[in-house]
Amino acid sequence: MLKDEMPLYIRIKIQIRNAIIRGEYPLGSRLPSVRELSAEFGCSLITTKRVYRDLSREGYILASQGMGTFVHADEQKIAKDKERLVTEAIVQAVEFGNRLNYSADQLQVIFLNALSRLP
Structure with a gap:
């Protein structure tokens, strides 16, 4: 599957995951809110919530209600x-x-x- 044919949420997830891997978002750093991410990528809140849910399940991030979403992947x-x-x-x-x-x-x-x- 070509990158352009991938669903938007997968492209966003890969972009954020790779930024974490490259150290652009170091361990413990706060990620943009769902609303900020939605505005940045011009997509729905549902899409960005799915991105964060998947990254959380994969062990890259941890969401804390009222506090935000943080990089949580181990070294x-x-x-x-x-x-x-x-x-x-x-x-x-x-x-x-x-x-x-x-x-x-x-x-x-x-x-x-x-x-x-x-x-």
């Missing part, structure tokens, strides 16, 4: 998710290289060259 979960995201990106790059007819050895050289550019 182990975040580390595992970071690894998953990097692995997915590498797999996509390898598949792209494969479509361009690069061999495994050529892709390895490209990967090692990319690594050598890191600070």
